[in-house]
Amino acid sequence: MVKTPISPTHKVSKVEGLKEKSNFLREPLATELLEDTTHFTEDATQILKFHGSYQQDNRDNRVKGQEKDYQMMLRTRNPGGFIPAQLYLTLDRLSDEYGNHTLRVTTRQGFQLHGILKKNLKAAIAAIVKSMGSTLGACGDLNRNVMAPPAPYKNRREYQYAWEYADKIADLLRPQTGAYYEIWLDGEKFLSGEEAPEVKAARQQNGHGTTFVDKEEPIYGEHYMPRKFKCSVTVPGDNSIDVYTHDVSLVVITNNEGELQGFNVLAGGGMGRTHNKEESFPRLADPIGYVAKKDIYALMKAIVATQRDYGDRFNRRHARMKYLIEDWGVEKFRTQVEQYFGQPIEPFKPLPDWKYEDYLGWNEQGDGKLFFGLSIENGRVKDEGTFQLKTALKQIVTQFQLPMRLTANHNLIFYDIDPDHKNAIETIFNNCGVVTVAEKIDPLTRYSMACPALPTCGLAITESERALPGIIEGIRTLLNELDLGSEEIVIRMTGCPNGCARPYMAELGFVGSGPEAYQIWLGGTPNQTQLAQAYIEKLPHKEIERFLEPLFAYFKQDRVAGESFGEFCSRVGLEALRGFSETYQPIERVKLIKPRRIRKHQHRVSVPDEMFVQLKEVSEKEARAMNQIVKEALEAYFAK
Structure with a gap:
């Protein structure tokens, strides 16, 4: 006999009761999906997770006294990171029709779509399934x-x-x-x-x-x-x-x-x-x-x-x-x-x-064909200014019908490439401003990871994806000033302690511990074989470079040949790091390095209640984010 998982003599969490009453993941999700509302109840969201979606709200758009800007994050389930061409083109289309015009490669080799409204969720999931994909089991217990x-x-x-x-x-x-099939594909x-x-x-x-x-x-x-x-x-x-x-x-x-x-x-x-x-x-x-x-x-x-x-x-x-x-x-x-x-x-x-291994660049796959590994900073597939990564990927998949494998470092690999197509693929990337040579990517960026965090993740305490590029820029400047410019350090950041970007394996891990503040972990290894240790509980964002300077200086002074920063921190121990930092005299500068820019929309503009209602109606009708509509309206106004 199978042991009964839930003993009547033991207390269980509320979620266990919801699972038991759900009729194998059907209710109350199926009923609430039919209701004309902008969001699901808390009970339904627990069951929704098993179907591959989290209910979120865009915190950049929060206004006191007004309803949250509810959105759904949808995550794919694709073992080994396999994404056929048909599925990728569907995800690309859905991100524009229903999402926020970006895709996100996860650290578990899947894709995430952000910004989907409740009323569009069924159409999005159905389209994914009909294109050889699935979201079932991408989240949940x-x-x-x-x-x-x-x-x-x-x-x-x-x-x-x-x-x-x-x-x-x-x-x-x-x-x-x-x-799953009953709810999203009518059986x-x-x-x-x-x-x-x-x-x-x-x-x-x-x-x-x-x-x-x-x-x-x-x-x-x-x-x-x-x-x-x-x-x-x-x-x-x-x-x-x-x-x-x-x-x-x-x-x-x-x-x-x-x-x-x-x-x-x-x-x-x-x-x-x-x-x-x-x-x-x-x-x-x-x-x-x-x-x-x-x-x-x-x-x-x-x-x-x-x-x-x-x-x-x-x-x-x-x-x-x-x-x-x-x-x-x-x-x-x-x-x-x-x-x-x-x-x-x-x-x-x-x-x-x-x-x-990250397998970036051009490689032989062993059967006469090639594969190509592309670095995607923090996994975000987007078009921004002259950087047109999303456009490039769509063009390549459409023209060559290539399959892809997503990586655990939120990068992407195209494979089964005819060698005759190499130059054409390179041309598309170059025309779209995408760097294809691994050696031209700063190693700090190449080996880094960050979770999405703000504004959409409900668990985020502080920034991650939007903050890490600026922090890496500051760390690179500091390393250069200390004559450590060639160092490759594995840096990972999360906006909360749940560890989605696996910061506890990093040589230098940032874990959100408060608004614009991070817990710092040190001592992981470049090959991710050793757990890091918590070094400081709450470091303000603006103090990061000042805090790291003595650690890097100690590393430069006492490292052994071939030793990485993480291995050094582990060898000397946290107390030695603290002792050196307490007596360290900072290098002289013309001026201190300024705090690095966080990539976020810092400014907010309120609108009258009646206008907000109209704006939300248009947003839902056109399946577009409210801030995008406002942005386009302002651009049109200033262009006059």
């Missing part, structure tokens, strides 16, 4: 997008295995409820590809109590998971997907002939935490063992069942699998997994050292 290295090597079988099993694990753990079911027969069989196989027999959700049951659950599949040595940060990471193991034998398994990673809550913390995954290829689905179900049945369903801050493993210890966790698995887990196989 279940398995999220399964990640894999984006490199499309056709002559390296381990990379093909990683793609294959990212797809298969995603299929195995995909929600089986009919709610019409579209599939982007047929499931492998062994995946279908594995999902229904009960074995040792991992499955709910004759239930609409055979793996999840009516309560789904205690919290989000994240997986990846990679190859030995390739850490392009931050292997230690997932609930489960599988590492492809092949024999000398390149044939797949099985998988090393790591479990218990996760980045989310909460300020001033010591029971919440980032954690690296632990090696669990090795499993043969034939048993991988049973092992995955056993891990899911362990977290499903024993994870914390009362305190959502303590509900990720990393806390279960931290509380139990690896041995107890492995023992419980083996009970569901029905056999011992074999010892972990030796692996080479991990290395971060």
Whole structure:
């Protein structure tokens, strides 16, 4: 018998009750979608997440006494970051018709569309599904997008295995409820590809109590998971997907002939935490063992069942699998997994050292064709002035019908490129002002990441995506003044402690801790194999460069050969860093570096209530943001 996930003798969170009453993710979402309102209730938004959308409001447009500017963020689910040409062109169109005219590559290899109004949400999701895409399970308390290295090597079988099993694990753990197609496509079911027969069989196989027999959700049951659950599949040595940060990471193991034998398994990673809550913390995954290829689905179900049945369903801050493993210890966790698995887990196989790869620029893919990796600053695909990235991507996909793979560092890879098309593709990028040579990109920008944060993320405490470019500009100036201009430092920033851009693995991590203030983390490594440590709790934005100067000076003075900034901070320790900073004498300047510009609309203009009502009506009718309408009206006025 499967253990009942929710015991009647234990308290559970409100969200657990909502899941139980939702009729497998249908209500109250389905009913509220039909209502002529600008937003969903809080109960419906919890269920909406499972369908791949968060309800947000644009905080730049908040006016006291007036309704929030409600918008939906829509996220795609595409294992291994795979985006076919048809799907990309649909997303590009939807971003203009219903969104804010941009796309956002996520740090889990998906796309996000921002600015969608409630009334347009159904049309947007239906269009995505009909173009070989999906949003089901991109958010919510279940398995999220399964990640894999984006490199499309056709002559390296381990990379093909990683793609294959990212797809298969995603299929195995995909929600089986009919709610998604009922709500968004009126019951019409579209599939982007047929499931492998062994995946279908594995999902229904009960074995040792991992499955709910004759239930609409055979793996999840009516309560789904205690919290989000994240997986990846990679190859030995390739850490392009931050292997230690997932609930489960599988590492492809092949024999000398390149044939797949099985998988090393790591479990218990996760980045989310909460300020001033010591029971919440980032954690690296632990090696669990090795499993043969034939048993991988049973092992995955056993891990899911362990977290499903024993994870914390009362305190959502303590509900990720990393806390279960931290509380139990690896041995107890492995023992419980083996009970569901029905056999011992074999010892972990030796692996080479991990290395971060971003695959930028032109590369051979091993079959006579090319692939091209493009750096996208903070993942934002947009047109802005002479920089016309969105236009360039649309032209290239339309003309050459190229598939793409999104990366975990929110970049993009085109592949299956005919070598004869290389010059034409380069010309399109050059005409649109897009830099294609990796060496011309500042390394601080190349290896950085930031979450969207303000103005749309409801969890954001402060800026991230809009602030990081200016902060990097200031850091680069400081490094140049200290004769450290060639340094490559992995910098990551989030507007809150949830860690979407994985700042706790960075050499220099910024975590929003207050308005225009950040908690600073130091000591991660360039290859993302070591957890950073919290160094200062709340650093004002304007003090960043003054704060970093002594740390960089100490690094320059006492580093060892080949040592990165993060490795240096970890080696000398936080107390030594503090001691040096306290006695450091700043370098003399003509003037201090001025605080860097935050890319946001700083100024606000109020309008009379009756005009706001008219503006909102036009915004909803034309599916355009209110600030865009106002901008166009003012441009027309000043052009007279």
